Amino acid sequence: MEKAKISGIQLFSMMIMFDMGTALVISYGISAGKDAWIAILISMGAGICLFFMYYLLFNFYPNLPLTSYTRIIFGKYLGWIIGFLYVLYFLHIATRNIRELGDLLVSSTLRDTPLLSIIIPLVLVICYVLYLGVEVLARTSEIFIVILCLFGIAGNFFVLVSGNVEFSNLLPMIENGWKPIVKTAFPHIIAFPFGELIVFTMLLPFLNQAKYVKKVWLSALIFSGIILSWTVSLNIAVLGMKVTQRATFPTLATVGKINLLDFIQRLDAIIVFTLLITVFFKASIYIYALLLGIADLFKLKSHHRIVFPIGMIVIYLSITTTANFPEHIKEGKNMGYYYHFPMQIIIPLLLLIVSFIRRRLKKKSRPIF
16 A cells, blocks of 8 residues: 555545535435435435444554455455455446536536547546645645635625525425435435545545544535535525426536626636536545555555556546436436445445454453463
8 A cells, every 4th residue: 555644634625525526516415305405414414424334444444445454354255355346336436427527517618529528638637646646636635625615605605695596495494294305315315425435444544643533524524514505505595496406507507697797797617617626536536546446455566557547447437338417317316226325334334243243252252361
């Protein structure tokens, strides 16, 4: 594994931008209707429960990534297979995020640009940063989190003073009862993005002070949950429920309605740049995790030799996995049950249970004298 260290603030920055990802722009949690913001907050609470499961595993194996302690817990062969499944999982999510960014740019600003012309430079830049190491990625996140905050403050300010906000669009609350809220929260929102933070179990061994893991992870999770909840509320307040449900990228539509004195308008670029930053870091973290996993499972001395070959695979899969964006979204809705649920909840829970049993048996087997 790479000999590198990242600080608590760097981990916090990466987690925030990872959680934001594409969730800021797409119709996130909208199946709960006007109460989408409640579904997000409930999912955030469930995400905290998932964190404690990952945190206990980290406490048991503080110097090992996920793909290493799966082999310790489940044995050499079964553990290797499970570790490889996580590598494939990280690869699949990385390609989906890159495809979403490409589709947004093509549909919003670069309509005559081939999708491949957007994806290739993005992936090559990611590969270059990852070749330099996780410390470079972490230091870069410290800079871009500031830029992201400035974009967020500017965007929210102009939306609020534009006169387009009608918070009455959010009423009445819980009009259709709790069933659509809970159904939206589980498993869709908890899996994306809060459960996806499992990828950081591959990066936690790089943290220079392990005692800050709990504080950093929970702070990032709560902060991002509040931001996502506020964003979907603002979209509904500006666009109304029906338009928000129909819009492919509602946040882009919300900011696009800003028109102050016929001078300040067409601020869509704020959302495009925000998505570019967040997806860059989210895809980078996923690709770096799968690089670490491959190097760990196949006993490679370094991940550097496989960075660009993996990048070529990411480019190919991001283009070929789905034919168009509606199909891409439809596939994503089915992922909660078939991909996210076992990888984020079932397998970590089994890892934790087996770890507890083994430790308990080990204590009982110790001689009294």
